[in-house]
Amino acid sequence: MPNSYDPDQLIRPEILALSAYHVPPATGMVKLDAMENPYPLPVELRTEIAQLSVDAPVNRYPDASAASLKNTLRNALDIPDEMDILLGNGSDEIIQIIAMAAAKPGAKLMSVEPAFVMFRMIATFANLQYVGVPLKDDFSLDLDAMLSAIEQHKPAVIFLAYPNNPTGNLFDAQAVLKIVQASPGVVVVDEAYHAFADASLMDQLTQYPNLLLMRTLSKLGLAGLRLGLLAGRSDWVSQLEKIRLPYNVGIMTQLIAEAVLQHTDVLLAQADVIKTERAKLYRLLAGLDSVTAFPSDANFILFRIDRASEVFAALKQRGILIKNLDGTHPLLANCLRVTVGTPEENHQFYETLHTILSETV
Numbered sequence: 001m002p003n004s005y006d007p008d009q010l011i012r013p014e015i016l017a018l019s020a021y022h023v024p025p026a027t028g029m030v031k032l033d034a035m036e037n038p039y040p041l042p043v044e045l046r047t048e049i050a051q052l053s054v055d056a057p058v059n060r061y062p063d064a065s066a067a068s069l070k071n072t073l074r075n076a077l078d079i080p081d082e083m084d085i086l087l088g089n090g091s092d093e094i095i096q097i098i099a100m101a102a103a104k105p106g107a108k109l110m111s112v113e114p115a116f117v118m119f120r121m122i123a124t125f126a127n128l129q130y131v132g133v134p135l136k137d138d139f140s141l142d143l144d145a146m147l148s149a150i151e152q153h154k155p156a157v158i159f160l161a162y163p164n165n166p167t168g169n170l171f172d173a174q175a176v177l178k179i180v181q182a183s184p185g186v187v188v189v190d191e192a193y194h195a196f197a198d199a200s201l202m203d204q205l206t207q208y209p210n211l212l213l214m215r216t217l218s219k220l221g222l223a224g225l226r227l228g229l230l231a232g233r234s235d236w237v238s239q240l241e242k243i244r245l246p247y248n249v250g251i252m253t254q255l256i257a258e259a260v261l262q263h264t265d266v267l268l269a270q271a272d273v274i275k276t277e278r279a280k281l282y283r284l285l286a287g288l289d290s291v292t293a294f295p296s297d298a299n300f301i302l303f304r305i306d307r308a309s310e311v312f313a314a315l316k317q318r319g320i321l322i323k324n325l326d327g328t329h330p331l332l333a334n335c336l337r338v339t340v341g342t343p344e345e346n347h348q349f350y351e352t353l354h355t356i357l358s359e360t361v
């Protein structure tokens with residue numbers, strides 16, 4: 001037996017070349033980096049959850065099909081009767097399931113650039129080739145570029161976030177549907193930010209046999225539970241179900257999600273407050289000379305600012321954590337992304353930013 005083992009000899013080179021998804025420590029900070037809902041659940045609902053956990057049979061495996069939860073989700077999210085539902089430990093896991101299922105030798109996964117970084121990362125995990133088609137300068141879809149890339153690469157899967165992260169905008173729905181029609185593979189529309197946008201392609205599912213739609217409860221206020229879902233035709237979902245690990249959604253997640261979804265009005269009211277705060281924060285940012293703020297249909301705002309990396313570091317030093325996107329893609333040069341928080345958090349962020357800008361001039 002050799003007396004030393006070398007991971008570099010064993011692990012695939014594309015994995016060795018990756019850097020791990022970085023989650024910065026945030027203890028004690030104003031945390032506006034991860035698109036979390038800043039509001040806790042009402043105390044009555046938390047008490048109900050406490051009782052559920054008292055009674056939960058945690059010695060048993062959870063319901064592997066999560067039938068009851070799926071039924072609740074179908075009603076709460078208006079999923080068409082004809083569509084099946086696949087549940088994931090967050091929608092990240094669903095992206096991974098789809099990628100694994102599609103990973104024939106040489107198969108490609110396509111998205112736009114800039115997009116949600118997990119599309120690219122998971123493509124690599126699953127041994128798919130990744131193709132990223134740049135958005136236009138205003139972050140709209142470059143439909144001609146997409147159509148020619150589809151013809152050239154014939155991707156097995158296309159992921160499009162609607163609204164897009166990290167840019168915050170909704171793509172033109174007609175352009176997305178043209179991409180669906182032109183695609184030889186499946187197109188997954190990722191509606192993680194649906195609660196903050198007044199648009200959805202859910203009602204198009206019945207029209208397009210290669211369209212799948214993904215949602216998550218994370219941005220709605222349940223990020224800690226880890227529950228994502230995919231709605232689509234049973235021909236797709238029944239195949240993907242084979243890859244889903246049997247107990248991927250634990251009993252606490254099933255019970256709590258079901259209880260909270262009886263009160264979607266609570267979550268949607270919180271989302272409404274966040275939308276109002278988004279408009280206020282946008283006006284404040286847009287009013288700063290050195291800032292270009294981009295309109296958002298999500299619970300965050302992307303903005304461009306002179307010396308972005310310095311501003312990001314100065315904010316962090318003063319206890320405000322946002323996301324630095326400078327250097328991650330040419331279209332994101334000098335761009336930062338701030339999650340819309342509570343009125344107090346947004347105020348603290350804005351005032352601190354304002355102070356930093358007045359100091360550095």
Ligand SMILES: *Cc1c(COP(=O)(O)O)cnc(C)c1O
Pocket residue numbers: 035089090091092093116161164165190192215216217218223226227228
């Ligand atoms: C945050 C985010 C997700 C991940 O959601 P989870 O359900 O928490 O895994 C998926 N897609 C996009 C575009 C996101 O921004």
